[in-house]
Amino acid sequence: MSGSSKQTQFRWRNLIYIIGALYIVVVAILVFAIYQIPYFYDELNRAQVDEIVSEVQSSLTSADADSRITALEQVVAAHSMDVVVLAPTNTFFATKPETNFAYLREMAETDMLSYQGAFTVTADNTEYQVWLAIYKVTPQTFFVIIMSLIGAAIILLCGLMAALIFLMFRKLIQPLRRLRSNIMSLREYRLAQIQAGEARNEYDVLSRELGAFSGDLQVKIDSINKQYTKLERNLEAQREKSVVKTRLVNALVHDLKTPLNVNMLQTDLLKQHANADDEQMEIIAELTLSNNRLRDDVNQILQVINNDNVDSLLVHERIDIVAIVKDTLRLFEPLLRERGIAYYLDAPGEVFMVISDIEFRQIIHNLISNATQYGDRNGVFELTIDESDAEIIIEAYNDKADASEIDFDRAFDLFYRVDTKDTQNEFGSGIGLYTVQAMVEAYQGRVSFAAQDEGVVLKVWLPKQVGGTDA
Known part of the structure; x- marks a missing residue:
């Protein structure tokens, strides 16, 4: 705010204060005067008495009798008034026929008199x-005097009030209306209609600043519109690329079914021509199980890619989680055996x-995969399933001689990996534990990962009742 604007604001604000104070003073004086009307009436009569007595005395001291x-x-x-003047030998002047002072005093109506008395004057x-x-001043006369004074005071009060309203309207109401109009224009993005006005007070200054702000905002909005248009073009390009990638992935995944089917036929031929060797038959069974699981996964991937409604694929149903855990463990048996990891399942x-x-299959798959990839060779992997009235607790423990290699605070971060000499692998992607946490928390569950004894333990708590359905 400029210096001249501050001085102007100071002057008109002080003027409003002065007029308001003067208005209050006049009202106070008027109230006090009304309260003191009897006193003023007595003082008026007293002044009239002093005036008349003085005039009578002055009249009797004139040059001659006439x-x-x-x-x-x-x-x-x-x-x-009434007066009787007696000379030594006669009645000099009288307004009453009776000149006996004693009789006049008795006849006088004292309620109507403000003064009655006798005195002598020598001339x-x-x-x-x-x-x-x-006689006292008549009530009509006194009423006229009082009403004249009150009328003058009321006229003065009206003038002060009119001046105060004019100043407030000019200095406050008009700027506030202008400010309100500017705010409404800003809310409706009618930036060109915002009026700055003269900087008469802080409201006009605010309107001016609002005008400057709206101008700057208009520039930024134009810039955002340009960037938004550019972003729309980029999104459209990305959408087109995504469509192409989806088609390509769909084709590649679909093409996987051909070698998978060939592999399954070869496994069946191998099973028919194999010797009755227990070890060979166990290997063939593992191959069959792996092929079936891979076929199911390929079909699920194709369903996800080709189905726009993902929620229809995530149907909540009553399942036996122990059976799924055992099935997933059989899938990882070759990897566990290759790393020399002994595994145990403790479950009902x-x-x-x-x-x-x-x-749920993804959660269990990632739990077992994490232990398989990052557990110590020739160590132990223990998977425990327990249940309470409200939740399922899944605990996965594996040996880890040097747990200091793991940053437990970042273990659930996306793309976090533990790369050490003992756990060099080409399969880790850094999204396993992140996926576990995201899925578990989506069911209002919780996860934890911490060091325990000579290894690490990953715990999952899942509520038995999901979406209002009791297991």
Whole structure:
């Protein structure tokens, strides 16, 4: 805000304060005057008495008798009063037929008088005895005086109020209306209609700043529109690339079915011509199981790629999780045997819960895969399944002589991997534990990964009741 604007604002604000204070003072004086009306009435009568007594005394000290009588007549004509003046030998002047002072005092209506008394005045060696009765100011006269004063005060108050309203309207209401209009224009993005106005006060200054802000905002909006248009083009290009990639992946995955089918036929031929050797038959059974599992995975991948409604694939159903764990362990037996890892499953005969079959298989697959890839060679892998009334607890322990190689705080981060000499592998992608945590938390479950004894333990808690369905 400029110096001149501050001075202008200071002047008009002080002027409003002064007019407001003056208005309050006038109101206070008016209230005080109304409260003091009886006192003012008495003071008015007292002043009238002093004035009349002085005028009577002055009239009797005039140059000659005729002038004295004339002066007394003028005083009587000007005021509501009675007077009797007695000379030593006669009645000099009287407004009453009776001249006996004692009788006049008895006849006088004291309620109507503000003064009654007798005194003497000496003029030109003549002593005059004066009886004087002065009547109170009439209520009508006093009412006219009071109403005139009150009317003048009301006119003054109205003038002050009009001046105050004018100043407030000009200095406050108009800028506020302009500011409100600018704010409404800003809300409706009518930036060109925002008015800056003169910087008469802080509201006008705010309107000016709002105008500058709207101009800057318009520039930024134009820039955002350009960037948004560019982003739309980029998204469209990415969408086209995604469509091409989806078609290519679909074709490649579909092509996997041909060598897979050939492999399954060869496995069947090998089974028919193999000797009745237990070891050979076990290997052939493992190959058959692996081929079937790979065929199922390829079919699921094709379903996911070709189905726009992913939710339809993640149907919650009542499944035996122990059977799925055993099936997945059989799939990893060759890898566990190759690394010399002894594995143990501690679980009830069957445990049922309501969950998506695909997602639970992914969770178990990643748990076992993590232990298989990163567990110590010739170590131990223990998988425990337990259940309570509310949840399923799955605990996967594997030996790990040097757990300091693992950053447990980052273990669930996307693409985090532990690459050591003992765990060099070409299969780890860094998304296994991240996927486990994402799927488990989607079911309001929780996971943990920590060192324990001579190894590490990965624990998963899953609620038995999912989506209001009890297992």
